[in-house]
Amino acid sequence: MAGKLQDQVAIITGGASGIGEAIALLFAAEGAHIAIADLNEESGAQTVSAVKALDRDAIFVRTDTSSEEQCEALASATVEHFGAINIQVGAAGISYSQYNSDNPTSAQLLADPEASFLINADLNAWQRVLDVNLTGVMLSARAAAKRMIESDSGGNIINLASIMAKVSRPGVAPYCVSKAGVWMLTKCLAMELVGYNIRVNAIGPGFIETPMTAPMRAFESGSDWAMGLTPMGRFGTAEEVAKTALFLASDDSSFYTGKLLHPDGGVLTD
Ligand SMILES: NC(=O)c1ccc[n+]([C@@H]2O[C@H](COP(=O)([O-])OP(=O)(O)OC[C@H]3O[C@@H](n4cnc5c(N)ncnc54)[C@H](O)[C@@H]3O)[C@@H](O)[C@H]2O)c1
Numbered sequence: 001m002a003g004k005l006q007d008q009v010a011i012i013t014g015g016a017s018g019i020g021e022a023i024a025l026l027f028a029a030e031g032a033h034i035a036i037a038d039l040n041e042e043s044g045a046q047t048v049s050a051v052k053a054l055d056r057d058a059i060f061v062r063t064d065t066s067s068e069e070q071c072e073a074l075a076s077a078t079v080e081h082f083g084a085i086n087i088q089v090g091a092a093g094i095s096y097s098q099y100n101s102d103n104p105t106s107a108q109l110l111a112d113p114e115a116s117f118l119i120n121a122d123l124n125a126w127q128r129v130l131d132v133n134l135t136g137v138m139l140s141a142r143a144a145a146k147r148m149i150e151s152d153s154g155g156n157i158i159n160l161a162s163i164m165a166k167v168s169r170p171g172v173a174p175y176c177v178s179k180a181g182v183w184m185l186t187k188c189l190a191m192e193l194v195g196y197n198i199r200v201n202a203i204g205p206g207f208i209e210t211p212m213t214a215p216m217r218a219f220e221s222g223s224d225w226a227m228g229l230t231p232m233g234r235f236g237t238a239e240e241v242a243k244t245a246l247f248l249a250s251d252d253s254s255f256y257t258g259k260l261l262h263p264d265g266g267v268l269t270d
Pocket of ligand 1: 013014015016017018019020037038039040063064065066090091092093094095100101132136160161162163204205206207208209210211212213
């Protein structure tokens with residue numbers, strides 16, 4: 001039986017880990033071919049192998065999504081290899097400037113929290129989070145959109161925002177601001193691309209069990225805070241977020257554009 005994304009081509013930034021990896025595997029299981037774009041070559045190669053094991057084609061393109069040149073090279077390499085781009089997922093992200101998904105540490109939580117308050121924050125740290133989480137999502141989305149427009153094929157763009165687009169907390173302002181930016185970016189792109197039959201939506205997950213939340217989960221106070229906000233009383237899985245991405249990438253959501261959907265266990269009720 002044909003999958004929901006049969007023979008479509010999807011770029012997944014951040015596809016080497018966590019939510020991006022789960023999206024790559026679910027999309028492949030639904031028939032898509034996958035280009036993984038990530039900084040982490042080793043984990044990226046593992047995702048490529050896992051996609052190929054599902055009998056779908058896959059490539060890895062080492063990409064720093066905060067670089068316009070590298071996002072353009074990624075889109076070109078994908079079209080060269082597969083002939084098209086049908087779906088673009090922007091899942092590359094960082095929780096703070098020094099974050100490394102390969103080795104998530106609790107450094108920021110252990111540090112003096114006031115050092116990460118906006119009035120004290122290092123400008124480079126602020127800039128790096130915005131470069132990756134907001135500008136990187138814009139650059140990778142528009143590189144893919146240009147190819148979709150050139151081929152007159154329509155398409156789907158899905159950006160990873162967060163509940164933190166709407167929830168504020170002391171010490172994580174760059175992350176919150178970047179995710180609120182992704183929400184508005186999604187709405188603006190949706191309006192600009194609607195005439196090209198390109199739908200643009202965002203996902204704003206709650207607290208999900210991935211390397212990104214490992215430092216938070218390592219501390220009772222971090223876990224307690226997250227679970228205090230989550231009526232379902234548990235962390236979500238990357239696979240649960242991937243199911244939201246599949247909905248947005250498939251015709252099941254054919255009348256959705258400019259939306260932000262929240263797989264979050266009930267954190268946000270509006
Ligand atoms: N885990 C959560 O609870 C949660 C909640 C809400 C939103 N999100 C968002 O979902 C997305 C995925 O997060 P995750 O939890 O899977 O984290 P993760 O750390 O497991 O995966 C992030 C991936 O992005 C890659 N990456 C980081 N910077 C990059 C760059 N400049 N260029 C290319 N790749 C880069 C990393 O190498 C990694 O493979 C992020 O945007 C994150 O902010 C996560």
